Amino acid sequence: MKSFTDRLFILFQHVVPQHLLSRLVGKIADCQTPWVKNTFIKWFAKKYQINMTEAREEIPTNYPSFNSFFTRELKDGARTIDRDSANIASPADGAISQLGKIEHGRIFQAKGRGYGLATLLGGDQERAKDFINGEFATIYLSPRDYHRVHMPVKGTLTHTTYVPGDLFSVNQTTAEGVDQLFARNERLVAYFDTEYGPMAMVLVGAMIVAGIETVWSGQEAPALKRPVHTSFSPTSPEPITLEKGEEMGRFKLGSTVVLLFGKEQISWAEDLIAESPVELGKMIAKKVEA
Numbered sequence: 001m002k003s004f005t006d007r008l009f010i011l012f013q014h015v016v017p018q019h020l021l022s023r024l025v026g027k028i029a030d031c032q033t034p035w036v037k038n039t040f041i042k043w044f045a046k047k048y049q050i051n052m053t054e055a056r057e058e059i060p061t062n063y064p065s066f067n068s069f070f071t072r073e074l075k076d077g078a079r080t081i082d083r084d085s086a087n088i089a090s091p092a093d094g095a096i097s098q099l100g101k102i103e104h105g106r107i108f109q110a111k112g113r114g115y116g117l118a119t120l121l122g123g124d125q126e127r128a129k130d131f132i133n134g135e136f137a138t139i140y141l142s143p144r145d146y147h148r149v150h151m152p153v154k155g156t157l158t159h160t161t162y163v164p165g166d167l168f169s170v171n172q173t174t175a176e177g178v179d180q181l182f183a184r185n186e187r188l189v190a191y192f193d194t195e196y197g198p199m200a201m202v203l204v205g206a207m208i209v210a211g212i213e214t215v216w217s218g219q220e221a222p223a224l225k226r227p228v229h230t231s232f233s234p235t236s237p238e239p240i241t242l243e244k245g246e247e248m249g250r251f252k253l254g255s256t257v258v259l260l261f262g263k264e265q266i267s268w269a270e271d272l273i274a275e276s277p278v279e280l281g282k283m284i285a286k287k288v289e290a
Contacts, residue, residue: 029252042060044066051144055072056074057073071251080282088152088283089284090282091151091248092148095275096275097110098138105117117132120182120187120189122163123227127200131260135261135265136259137284149201155199157191157242159191161229162227182202188214189201204256211251269283269284269286
């Protein structure tokens, strides 16, 4: 039974102008006026107990804006990438929201709630076929986490779909209280060819997320009200191939990554369950031997 506070929080998100609020926060987060950005940065760093000793720039107020602080780069060696070719590495710091099999074309969200695989992918039934009866993991990045997303395996980019949508918060409360949360929020779906077969990484936007960026296109936020599809040729003279552990994108303020693999390609680490913490580069799954 949800508390009154939880119900009020969910109701607020249904009635608030989500995109307007997010754009306003985004402008503040990009502001480089010292007293504005420093006030915001110092409050955030104290509230969420940000570990700055692992950041390349350790002094929070040295960052030119809140967004640059939030997407701060780590020092070399701050994370160790599992290099075993049989292992899949975590693409981010955070916690498992849910993981398991994609059953009957649906993905489990929380407590009796789920959503359609094809809906998550922007209605693309053909690409959804690659992941029917496959595996998914939903990884939540909290405000205190490192907010760059890296490759769990080596992959060559084949296609992206930017799907417009809502901007609900993506914490546990909304996961349990908002139907089809990850399939209704704004999101970027990136498809890769890998030695494990097709893989999709879905970067899900959220309330006051000021933007999603990728290393190949920069800011990903078309102003259209329909999905935007972009194809990339893996056989072109300069294919976009990213190595395991290499950065692929980042969130300006926190959100969620949904990782998808095809049927009988990988198996999740036995000790991973809902709310298990994960760390960028650590093993979260193994390749299924043929």
